[in-house]
Amino acid sequence: MLEISNLKKSYKSGNSNLQVLRNLSLKVEEGEFVSIMGSSGSGKSTLLNCICRYIDYESGLINLKGNDIGKFTEEDLATMRNTNIGFIFQDYMLLDGLNLIENTCVPSIISKMKKTNTMYESMEEKAKNLLNLFGLAEKMDSFPAELSGGQRQRVSIARSLINSPDIILADEPTGNLDSKSANEVIDSFTRIKKDLNTSILMVTHDMYYASYSDKVFILNKGEISKVLVNKGNRKELQDEIVEAFANMDRS
Ligand SMILES: Nc1ncnc2c1ncn2[C@@H]1O[C@H](COP(=O)(O)OP(=O)(O)OP(=O)(O)O)[C@@H](O)[C@H]1O
Ligand SMILES: [Mg+2]
Structure with a gap:
């Protein structure tokens, strides 16, 4: 459905160059609910912006439903943003x-x-x-x-x-919500997955909500350093997330 290989993205300001995504690869299957976790500034929002090409990237491939979006014209991109991708932001944008x-x-x-x-x-x-x-x-x-x-x-x-849409990109959709409201949002995602078979790529800082997804990608130093798979036990997945972050701090 969505396949990203060796994505590189840096921001230039004056003479300095900040390499945010170095060699990022990931795959989201049809109907899969995936979370991306990583520390603040690790490049999660940058990644979502690259996927809809709101910002350009230097190299790598982003393939959505068999099409290389790097080759899209402005018109193709407008169609893709309207029909293939749905967006959910932290501050609702209503x-x-x-x-x-x-x-x-x-x-x-x-x-x-x-x-x-x-x-x-x-x-x-x-x-x-x-x-x-x-x-x-x-x-x-x-x-x-x-x-x-x-x-x-x-x-x-x-x-x-x-x-x-084929996929929903959600950037910290529960970030501004209390736990009851956040639970309702996560319930909505599980319903979307079940009833509509739409893929969901959710950026979150919250390991409890991440544990509802099928897979958790850990973004560290510009690449996906770990993929944790939900084997049906959410508590176990949360423990694995804690461990992944602890290892990250040590490295
Ligand atoms: N337009 C920009 N110009 C220059 N630097 C930028 C720009 N946008 C983001 N950055 C920098 O790139 C890095 C990654 O930013 P990004 O917003 O992708 O992080 P994030 O993982 O989403 O963080 P958070 O969890 O705080 O939302 C940060 O160091 C940020 O300061
Ligand atoms: Mg962000």
């Missing part, structure tokens, strides 16, 4: 003046605007179904300001799914 149905429809409106105006009804139907799926049936006509943090994040999850 539009205050739109109700939940309208907020959920936004990416769909953008991708269909060029075609026709008569598609709003089917879009609205899909938005309602998604809001329903994430337990927001009672709130459909509300505005973001009337919601809790967890509810807002669930709207942004619904929105990320409106165009039926």
Whole structure:
């Protein structure tokens, strides 16, 4: 589904050059829920930005559904960002003046605007179904300001799914939430995986939430230094994450 090989990315400022991703390789299969963990500044957000090519990288391959996105034109990239990839951010990025149905429809409106105006009804139907799926049936006509943090994040999850993407990229989606709301977000991810078979790539600092994923990639010194596989025991996976971080501190 998503395959990254030998990705290199550095930031230049003046004469200095900060090498963030050195030789990063990873693979996400269809319907897989994967977490990326690594210390602050290790390059997790940089990696997500490279995958949607919001920023350019120096070398390496990013292959999404058999296509090398390094070769994409601006138009290909716009299509990919609208149809193949859904985004979820730490701060929800909802539009205050739109109700939940309208907020959920936004990416769909953008991708269909060029075609026709008569598609709003089917879009609205899909938005309602998604809001329903994430337990927001009672709130459909509300505005973001009337919601809790967890509810807002669930709207942004619904929105990320409106165009039926192949993969969702989530950058610390539980970072601003209390544990009840964060649990709801993780529940939503497990539902997406089960009901829609959408892949999820989640950046998180929280090993408890990471333990719900199928695999945990540890990002260290610019590459994936360890891949931990969930064998069905979340406690065991959390222990392995603790150990991976302890070894990292020692090295
Ligand atoms: N546009 C930029 N220009 C220069 N340096 C940058 C830029 N964006 C990020 N960096 C640097 O690259 C490194 C990786 O940043 P990145 O945001 O990818 O880290 P992160 O793993 O997401 O961290 P966090 O867990 O704190 O969100 C950091 O040292 C950061 O300061
Ligand atoms: Mg980050």
